[in-house]
Amino acid sequence: MSKENLEAWQKAPVKIVSEAINHARKKSEEDNLIAFLLLDVGAEMLLKTYLGLPKKITGSTTSEDERYTIIRKGFHDVVEGVKSSRQGISLKDLARVEFFHGIRNKLYHQGNGLTVQRIHLEEYISVIKVLFKQLLKVDLDKQLSNTSLTKEQAERISQIKEEINNYLSLAKTKIKELELACELIIEEVAPNFLFPSFVKKFNSLLEQACSEEGYTYEGDIVITYKRLPYCTEKRMEIVSRFEELITPLVNKSPYFDMLYRQVEVGNKHQIDAISSQLGIKSIDVERQKVPHILSVIFNDFFDLDVFYKNIVEMVVFNDLYFISRLNYMFFECKDIYPQRHDESDLEYWESTLVLFTSQNAELDNYIARMNSWLESTTKS
Incomplete structure (x- = not known):
């Protein structure tokens, strides 16, 4: 799927995660932190977007009412909602998302002075790319490819x-x-x-x-x-x-x-x-x-x-x-x-x-x- 062909519900999470990855490319501590926080926002938006889409698009196994109720709850409930409504989803990847969300909470609540390990940032990016493919049918690598070649x-x-x-x-x-x-x-x-x-x-x-x-x-x-x-x-x-x-x-x-x-x-x-x-x-x-x-x-x-x-x-x-x-x-x-x-x-x-x-x-x-x-x- 090319950039021009993104569906309306795909654009916002793709935009946020793309911005995160652009910051990650700069590799400074400040940009690593910004990238990690943006990734977490993008991950939550990705999961909630999936839960909010009609069954005919996602093939979800749970009812729309149940999924809409889950969307209003906390991050853990959202992850559990995706697990129960999506067959074949990688439970390991969802567990990683929860792990990284826990790191994000520490960064958010404990204030300045904390840094993000580069290895965690790299892995979070990899996991989100997989989940984008599985949940929203978006290949982030194609979306992020450099189109401004000479x-x-x-x-x-x-x-x-x-x-x-x-x-x-x-x-x-x-x-x-x-x-x-x-x-x-x-x-x-x-x-x-x-x-x-x-x-x-x-x-x-x-x-x-x-x-x-x-x-x-x-x-x-x-x-x-x-x-x-x-x-x-x-x-x-x-x-x-x-x-x-x-x-x-x-x-x-x-x-x-x-x-x-x-x-x-x-x-x-x-x-x-x-x-x-x-x-x-x-x-x-x-x-x-x-x-x-x-x-x-x-x-x-x-x-x-x-x-x-x-x-x-x-x-x-x-x-x-x-x-x-x-x-x-x-x-x-x-x-x-x-x-x-x-x-x-x-x-x-x-x-x-x-x-x-x-x-x-x-x-x-x-x-x-x-x-x-x-x-x-x-x-x-």
Whole structure:
């Protein structure tokens, strides 16, 4: 939706939040404070606007009388009203709005001398952008895009977009080349892993292992899916089942010791994040030890392709975060990081071009190292 096509009920909250983001771009303490206070006003107006709109526009599940009554109440009641009248709304995002509103109350009632943490301001902006999309069907990034580009800037952006499309096309070719190299390496390490009979048994075990339901959001739609259980004990049971399948097929491999080296499993980054959040220097977490080849079972997600790449990571890259790096690569335009609110259009596209340039160079490096490994292995 372009700026010219905003509906009447969308204009006021968009205007207020736009002003807040304009202040946030200046990054001074005073502007951060003004931005935060304006964001909170915009958030409340957004929620009340949603509750006040007819059901045929919002698809609300509660009656108009009930929603109009809620609008006259306090902020917490308004948030609860949105929760009960909107299916698929992110409860986490609404909880964040309440948290930031609490900060706003402290700022408002305790007077001068208080400042806003930049991280809180950034997160509040991100949350409000999501809620605008979900509740009022407004893409704030489009509303805030810089339309006052010079002719030279517009031409440069057009050129960059063309270059990015070329890089994306090239990246898709490179990833296919990389996947072929992965299979050739697996053929050297444990050829039985490529047999259709193994693939069938592996996928069958994986289907059984994904015994719990998870859900995510795609726009306004709630997507459910099967996932691995969170329980460590259940994960270890899954490890045992896969070990029974895999061990007989790899026990004569010259790489057996490397593949079956015991490693601690668990997400170190997640543990560090919890430690930081709680303000504790270190957190003692019970870590399980499993064969390295099966450590992927403790990832958030794994499949046969990840299983293969984990082996390649061990054998070729010596645990150089090969899989993690691939997971952060982009192969479709829709997956590119969104533009930051404090970033101009030209800055955004130039930084995106740098990202794709370095990504393709990284893919080239991986492919070269894998081919070098294959060449040295086949010679010996």
